[in-house]
Amino acid sequence: MSKIFSISKPLDMHLHLRDNDMLNLVGPLTSNTFCGAIIMPNLVPPVTTKEAVVAYKNRIKQACGNDTFEPYMTLFFQNYSREFLEDVKDEITAIKLYPAGITTNSETGVSSMDIETLRPTLQAMSDLGIILCIHGETNGFVMDREAEFMPIYESIASNFPNLKIIMEHITTKSAVEMLDKYPNLYATITLHHLLITLDDVVGGMLKPHLFCKPIAKRYEDRAALLNVALGANPKVCFGSDSAPHPKNKKESCGCAAGVFTAPIALQVLTELFEKHNCLDNLQKFVSDNAINIYGINPPSKTITLEKADFKVPSSYKNDTETVVPMYANEVIKWSLVN
Numbered sequence: 413m414s415k416i417f418s419i420s421k422p423l424d425m426h427l428h429l430r431d432n433d434m435l436n437l438v439g440p441l442t443s444n445t446f447c448g449a450i451i452m453p454n455l456v457p458p459v460t461t462k463e464a465v466v467a468y469k470n471r472i473k474q475a476c477g478n479d480t481f482e483p484y485m486t487l488f489f490q491n492y493s494r495e496f497l498e499d500v501k502d503e504i505t506a507i508k509l510y511p512a513g514i515t516t517n518s519e520t521g522v523s524s525m526d527i528e529t530l531r532p533t534l535q536a537m538s539d540l541g542i543i544l545c546i547h548g549e550t551n552g553f554v555m556d557r558e559a560e561f562m563p564i565y566e567s568i569a570s571n572f573p574n575l576k577i578i579m580e581h582i583t584t585k586s587a588v589e590m591l592d593k594y595p596n597l598y599a600t601i602t603l604h605h606l607l608i609t610l611d612d613v614v615g616g617m618l619k620p621h622l623f624c625k626p627i628a629k630r631y632e633d634r635a636a637l638l639n640v641a642l643g644a645n646p647k648v649c650f651g652s653d654s655a656p657h658p659k660n661k662k663e664s665c666g667c668a669a670g671v672f673t674a675p676i677a678l679q680v681l682t683e684l685f686e687k688h689n690c691l692d693n694l695q696k697f698v699s700d701n702a703i704n705i706y707g708i709n710p711p712s713k714t715i716t717l718e719k720a721d722f723k724v725p726s727s728y729k730n731d732t733e734t735v736v737p738m739y740a741n742e743v744i745k746w747s748l749v750n
């Protein structure tokens with residue numbers, strides 16, 4: 413008998429589902445294992461109105477068919493009025509702030525992180541209990557971008573002590589250290605940043621499917637991330653940042669940033685936590701911590717995995733889209749039990 417492991421209400425607190433044919437292809441690859449996910453708003457154009465949030469949520473539900481799956485919606489950060497936020501509040505879980513131009517489809521993001529410019533919107537969010545998710549990178553040297561952003565996290569966290577702030581997809585020891593400094597700072601951690609360093613991306617043959625933003629960092633950074641994830645530190649939770657791009661946009665001169673992990677995320681997390689003798693903590697990292705941090709009540713769903721080899725497909729495709737998953741053509745050690 414192979415080893416069996418079950419997870420209740422798995423949640424992915426940072427997910428890109430895109431739209432149209434890509435959404436129809438990748439949506440079910442998350443909704444068949446996760447019971448809910450925070451949906452990123454960096455569509456073209458970005459999600460900035462109540463109508464766009466509601467319509468996008470409906471398209472996601474349509475794409476995910478009969479799966480038990482709750483899309484937790486976000487707006488793309490702009491300077492929004494208090495009246496607008498009061499009106500949209502019940503349709504969203506968070507607002508995602510991107511510095512302008514920092515990553516895919518973020519051109520209309522925030523051009524100045526000056527706290528006084530952001531204050532009216534952040535104060536209204538704080539008063540209304542809307543969570544702020546941040547892509548925390550400057551446009552400095554690529555390996556230093558996240559560390560250089562730390563003073564901005566500090567400034568927002570101290571100016572708005574009642575605002576819950578999520579440092580998205582943290583990749584550095586400096587971000588991990590920040591968690592202990594401010595009670596209102598939390599973080600999501602991806603699967604790929606727990607697994608790889610910059611060496612895996614560019615240290616041998618260039619691996620476009622591992623290229624993402626923030627870029628994977630040093631060994632000591634990965635060790636710091638593993639420490640809080642495997643230990644299920646209550647201030648961190650899983651957010652895959654699974655970010656599908658068409659195969660030809662990844663395997664191209666000018667590779668798009670993003671690692672597509674949705675179809676293998678839960679299985680490989682299980683493998684990783686088992687390898688480190690921390691399987692008992694996976695439930696917290698992939699569900700309980702998120703429920704506490706975001707104050708959500710996700711639908712019931714239990715996913716059972718067995719320790720059995722699974723060969724990851726070379727790609728996932730429909731009539732118009734092809735996307736390559738992390739570990740394409742490789743064998744992973746855990747499989748989903750249907």
Ligand code: DOR
Nearest residue numbers: 515516624625655669670
């Ligand atoms: O690698 C990334 N891909 N990082 C991001 O911040 C955005 C994402 C995307 O949307 O493709």
Ligand code: ZN
Nearest residue numbers: 426428452653
């Ligand atoms: Zn993202």
